[in-house]
Amino acid sequence: MSDPELVNEGGPVSSGLPELDYILAGGYAANRVHLVEGEPGAGKTTLGLQFLLEGKRKNERCLYITLSESRAELKHTASTHGWDLDGIEIFELVPPELSLDSEREQSIVYASDLELGETVQMVMDEVQRVAPARIVFDSLSEIRLLAQGPLRFRRQVLALKHYFAQRNCTVLFLDDLTQTHEDLSLHSLAHGVLRLDQIAIGYGAERRRLRIWKMRGRAFKGGYHDIAIRTGGMTIFPRLVAASHPEAGRPDLRAQSGIAELDDLVGGGLDYGTANLIVGPSGSGKSTLILQYLYAALKRGEKVLVVSFDETERVFMRRAIGLGMDLSDAIRDGLFTFRQVDPAELSPGELTALVREQVEGGTSIVCLDSLTGYQHAMTEEKYMLLQMHEIVTYLNQQGVLTFLILAQSGMVGQMQSPVDLTYLSDAVILLRFFEARGEIRRALSMLKKRTGAHESTIRELKIDGGGIRVGEKLDGFRGVLTGVPVFEGDAKLIEERRDQRG
Numbered sequence: 001m002s003d004p005e006l007v008n009e010g011g012p013v014s015s016g017l018p019e020l021d022y023i024l025a026g027g028y029a030a031n032r033v034h035l036v037e038g039e040p041g042a043g044k045t046t047l048g049l050q051f052l053l054e055g056k057r058k059n060e061r062c063l064y065i066t067l068s069e070s071r072a073e074l075k076h077t078a079s080t081h082g083w084d085l086d087g088i089e090i091f092e093l094v095p096p097e098l099s100l101d102s103e104r105e106q107s108i109v110y111a112s113d114l115e116l117g118e119t120v121q122m123v124m125d126e127v128q129r130v131a132p133a134r135i136v137f138d139s140l141s142e143i144r145l146l147a148q149g150p151l152r153f154r155r156q157v158l159a160l161k162h163y164f165a166q167r168n169c170t171v172l173f174l175d176d177l178t179q180t181h182e183d184l185s186l187h188s189l190a191h192g193v194l195r196l197d198q199i200a201i202g203y204g205a206e207r208r209r210l211r212i213w214k215m216r217g218r219a220f221k222g223g224y225h226d227i228a229i230r231t232g233g234m235t236i237f238p239r240l241v242a243a244s245h246p247e248a249g250r251p252d253l254r255a256q257s258g259i260a261e262l263d264d265l266v267g268g269g270l271d272y273g274t275a276n277l278i279v280g281p282s283g284s285g286k287s288t289l290i291l292q293y294l295y296a297a298l299k300r301g302e303k304v305l306v307v308s309f310d311e312t313e314r315v316f317m318r319r320a321i322g323l324g325m326d327l328s329d330a331i332r333d334g335l336f337t338f339r340q341v342d343p344a345e346l347s348p349g350e351l352t353a354l355v356r357e358q359v360e361g362g363t364s365i366v367c368l369d370s371l372t373g374y375q376h377a378m379t380e381e382k383y384m385l386l387q388m389h390e391i392v393t394y395l396n397q398q399g400v401l402t403f404l405i406l407a408q409s410g411m412v413g414q415m416q417s418p419v420d421l422t423y424l425s426d427a428v429i430l431l432r433f434f435e436a437r438g439e440i441r442r443a444l445s446m447l448k449k450r451t452g453a454h455e456s457t458i459r460e461l462k463i464d465g466g467g468i469r470v471g472e473k474l475d476g477f478r479g480v481l482t483g484v485p486v487f488e489g490d491a492k493l494i495e496e497r498r499d500q501r502g
């Protein structure tokens with residue numbers, strides 16, 4: 001039989017963040033040293049405190065060794081998140097000018113008055129006294145300054161590492177990267193290396209992200225993962241990998257709009273587990289067309305999510321009521337969810353987490369309105385395409401009917417799309433304005449459908465207080481693909497057919 005101590009050695013220790021445990025394939029490694037590095041403000045202290053609070057919750061002895069912040073500063077940081085550090089030992093090594101409390105003078109060791117060896121020995125003595133299972137050491141920068149040379153610094157860190165291993169401690173070394181160049185020698189000493197970044201974009205809130213540089217013996221999730229620090233602590237949004245999620249499709253199911261002419265145009269309905277791109281100029285009826293499908297799904301009792309970058313919930317609801325679609329019952333029953341997002345504030349990882357949460361809660365239809373707005377959340381188009389590929393693939397595997405709305409530049413004339421997502425889409429529906437009888441009207445056609453046959457015709461789209469109406473097939477169009485179709489045929493338009501029937 002195997003020795004239980006050997007089995008637990010290096011085993012997973014929860015970080016206090018379920019998402020980080022997922023990324024690390026279980027958590028930190030037991031009785032090992034981990035390096036958490038990042039520039040000031042990246043979130044190292046918050047990450048370390050959540051690690052110790054998890055140990056406190058499990059009745060483990062925890063120690064925070066601080067050479068850069070005072071006890072009062074740490075407690076204040078914790079209080080802003082609603083945390084209580086009682087039960088966590090705090091050992092501080094701070095300069096005397098940081099403390100004006102005469103009653104505490106004898107309990108503070110002044111790092112500025114000590115040699116490096118004395119400082120390290122004081123840390124070891126405190127570890128022996130507390131006998132902690134979890135340690136956060138903040139920060140290695142102070143040890144580096146006292147060492148005054150890379151060789152001596154490495155030896156002292158190595159001595160601490162071996163000492164902590166003998167005491168069966170799981171340790172986080174924090175490093176603020178204030179040296180002029182990266183000290184990669186620390187990476188070789190640590191069992192795992194986590195890098196926290198804070199990036200200021202041209203406009204909007206700064207973006208934070210995390211990357212696992214190294215974790216020995218673990219199939220961790222690589223790449224950058226978005227993070228956010230708000231009241232309550234750090235939240236991590238793991239990068240979506242569609243291949244990690246098993247398929248759960250809805251075979252041979254189609255969503256119908258409730259309008260016979262529209263369903264005929266798209267070949268009987270739109271298939272679940274497909275991505276459908278709605279393209280057209282501003283005002284051509286893209287969002288309204290999707291609303292017809294959403295309303296029909298809500299009446300069938302399905303759950304729907306709309307993520308809007310372009311309009312507020314109030315405007316969306318007013319538009320729905322104006323079309324004769326009252327969504328209040330669906331909202332009350334928890335079937336309809338509307339999320340208005342600000343591209344300047346929302347990171348791509350947060351959007352992915354929002355979509356996943358809704359899909360795992362039973363949502364069967366997701367609408368992103370619009371990709372033009374979402375593009376502003378991504379600093380580089382090539383990364384947007386990669387992430388959108390993962391989102392679309394994930395939704396398709398989960399059997400979700402996905403609507404992607406893309407506004408083309410201009411209203412008439414030659415149209416251009418800000419990003420080409422047609423290759424990701426299983427179906428493409430094109431909307432255009434056209435001129436007929438001295439009026440501006442709307443045209444609707446389907447350019448592509450991978451999962452079955454569809455009409456290659458053009459139909460008129462009418463939007464008014466009675467909702468959406470789709471006309472019969474129209475022939476005699478000229479210049480459809482130029483962006484300014486002109487109707488010269490003999491087919492009856494919607495108004496003319498209605499007058500004829502009357």
